[in-house]
Amino acid sequence: MNRVINGLVIAAILAAVLASFAYLELDLAAVVGSGGPAQMGEYAARFLHPDLSVAHLRAVGQGALETLAMSGIGTILAMLLGLLLALPAAGRFGLPLQGAARLLLNALRAIPELVWAALTVLAAGLGPNAGTLALALHTAGVLGRLFAEALENAPPEPAAAIRLQGGSQVAAFCFGTLPNLWPQLLAYSLYRWENNIRMASVLGFVGAGGLGQMLYATLSLFQEAQASTVIIAMLVLVLLVDALSDVLRQRFVRA
Amino acid sequence: MSIRVQGASVRHGQVQALSALDLQIGQGERVAIIGPSGAGKSSLLHLMATAVPPSGGRLELLGEQPWVLSARARQRLRARVGLVHQAPPLPPRQRVVTAVLAGRLGQWGTLRGLLNLIHPGDIPGARAALAELGMADKLFAQCGQLSGGQLQRVGIARALYQRPEVLLTDEPVSAMDPVLADHSLALLNRHAQAHGVTLVASLHAVELALAHFPRIVGIRAGQVAFDCPAAAVSEAMLDALYANEQLAPPVASTASPQVQIPRC
Numbered sequence: 001m002n003r004v005i006n007g008l009v010i011a012a013i014l015a016a017v018l019a020s021f022a023y024l025e026l027d028l029a030a031v032v033g034s035g036g037p038a039q040m041g042e043y044a045a046r047f048l049h050p051d052l053s054v055a056h057l058r059a060v061g062q063g064a065l066e067t068l069a070m071s072g073i074g075t076i077l078a079m080l081l082g083l084l085l086a087l088p089a090a091g092r093f094g095l096p097l098q099g100a101a102r103l104l105l106n107a108l109r110a111i112p113e114l115v116w117a118a119l120t121v122l123a124a125g126l127g128p129n130a131g132t133l134a135l136a137l138h139t140a141g142v143l144g145r146l147f148a149e150a151l152e153n154a155p156p157e158p159a160a161a162i163r164l165q166g167g168s169q170v171a172a173f174c175f176g177t178l179p180n181l182w183p184q185l186l187a188y189s190l191y192r193w194e195n196n197i198r199m200a201s202v203l204g205f206v207g208a209g210g211l212g213q214m215l216y217a218t219l220s221l222f223q224e225a226q227a228s229t230v231i232i233a234m235l236v237l238v239l240l241v242d243a244l245s246d247v248l249r250q251r252f253v254r255a
Numbered sequence: 256m257s258i259r260v261q262g263a264s265v266r267h268g269q270v271q272a273l274s275a276l277d278l279q280i281g282q283g284e285r286v287a288i289i290g291p292s293g294a295g296k297s298s299l300l301h302l303m304a305t306a307v308p309p310s311g312g313r314l315e316l317l318g319e320q321p322w323v324l325s326a327r328a329r330q331r332l333r334a335r336v337g338l339v340h341q342a343p344p345l346p347p348r349q350r351v352v353t354a355v356l357a358g359r360l361g362q363w364g365t366l367r368g369l370l371n372l373i374h375p376g377d378i379p380g381a382r383a384a385l386a387e388l389g390m391a392d393k394l395f396a397q398c399g400q401l402s403g404g405q406l407q408r409v410g411i412a413r414a415l416y417q418r419p420e421v422l423l424t425d426e427p428v429s430a431m432d433p434v435l436a437d438h439s440l441a442l443l444n445r446h447a448q449a450h451g452v453t454l455v456a457s458l459h460a461v462e463l464a465l466a467h468f469p470r471i472v473g474i475r476a477g478q479v480a481f482d483c484p485a486a487a488v489s490e491a492m493l494d495a496l497y498a499n500e501q502l503a504p505p506v507a508s509t510a511s512p513q514v515q516i517p518r519c
């Protein structure tokens with residue numbers, strides 16, 4: 001009995017695969033035959049000679065700086081906004097505000113960066129402003145939630161001890177809770193910055209500035225040599241940010 | 256009258272920690288609270304430190320009723336009362352100097368307090384408080400690197416730096432070696448005598464309590480068992496205080512007839 005069912009399931013999967021090919025009208029013969037691989041190889045080969053002229057390198061450099069700035073400022077704005085929202089979301093100001101803050105964080109997080117970018121391009125115009133805003137909004141949702149969880153898990157005793165000596169709420173938070181909390185917050189923020197540098201290079205596809213915009217333009221114009229330089233620049237940028245955040249982590253998080 | 260506890264009860268969930276306890280402690284008195292584990296010593300100290308409100312009865316502290324006051328006035332009152340925790344809850348990454356300076360957060364405004372987080376303002380003051388406890392060399396260490404006894408001394412230094420009028424200490428020397436414990440208790444008593452501070456300490460070690468404190472309060476099952484001068488405490492009173500019916504007398508171990516089969 002079991003074998004029959006297994007066989008039926010496998011047959012159904014096979015049928016679905018075949019039906020998909022038929023439905024999408026994929027012609028494998030056309031891809032493989034009639035010089036297809038040769039054409040693909042030719043296209044790929046054109047990426048092997050990046051354009052290293054001074055003018056283009058300068059443009060790529062500017063685009064890279066723009067991407068770096070977008071991701072950096074976007075992450076810092078998100079840290080501030082996230083911390084502001086994390087305090088009510090962790091239940092520090094009562095239940096109604098907790099619900100509202102969580103709803104807002106969920107909404108910010110549920111909309112992906114690319115969609116935010118499409119929206120902010122309409123609101124803030126083409127260019128890095130829109131990209132920064134898009135990164136800040138989505139990342140604020142992510143960091144706010146992570147910060148709120150870290151806040152809830154932070155031990156309450158040190159802050160309670162400060163309150164018991166007559167310290168104000170703010171003093172108790174800064175002397176009692178924050179010392180336990182900030183390495184965790186920094187680690188989360190660095191991780192999101194690494195994500196954002198990659199995302200910032202893609203956001204340009206919807207017109208939000210940076211390297212992505214250059215990549216989109218050069219690819220659309222079949223300027224493979226120039227596109228190749230942009231891709232190399234993206235790689236270097238990502239590696240650079242990874243190394244930098246690693247240094248920061250070594251110095252401040254694991255101390 | 257510095258502290259007046261009248262018929263106060265404290266309840267932690269299902270457990271009745273203190274039941275209708277009466278205790279009066281005058282200005283400048285030095286009192287040791289002793290009693291078996293779970294008798295309510297910590298609960299009494301936390302009640303007097305206004306960490307928990309009494310579920311019944313009254314608490315009067317420095318002539319005021321803390322739980323009748325507004326939140327702001329209560330914080331001002333709390334600034335005049337210091338509590339040393341058994342295991343001081345200090346953030347592991349906080350530097351000792353910051354932890355000690357935090358003692359005066361109640362007296363300072365919030366802004367001045369926060370400035371200390373960036374740059375410790377009164378390093379000589381913190382060093383002096385720590386030096387009395389032999390901890391001056393640990394001024395810039397992180398609290399997480401200290402041992403339990405060292406942490407307790409940082410907690411005491413913080414309370415001394417606070418300069419409270421009432422100093423409550425909950426097992427302040429439990430993690431220290433005998434010499435250090437003796438020294439620390441002597442220091443607390445000297446400080447209390449010199450500044451007219453009311454000192455209350457809960458202690459496990461009866462001999463330390465009898466050696467350092469003129470007045471001894473025995474607590475058992477959430478009530479005062481005896482309250483008398485140290486000289487009047489007798490062996491019989493202590494035996495009655497620490498008597499434990501739940502501890503069975505040691506049973507002579509009989510060789511187990513079962514065969515142990517090693518599994519490896």
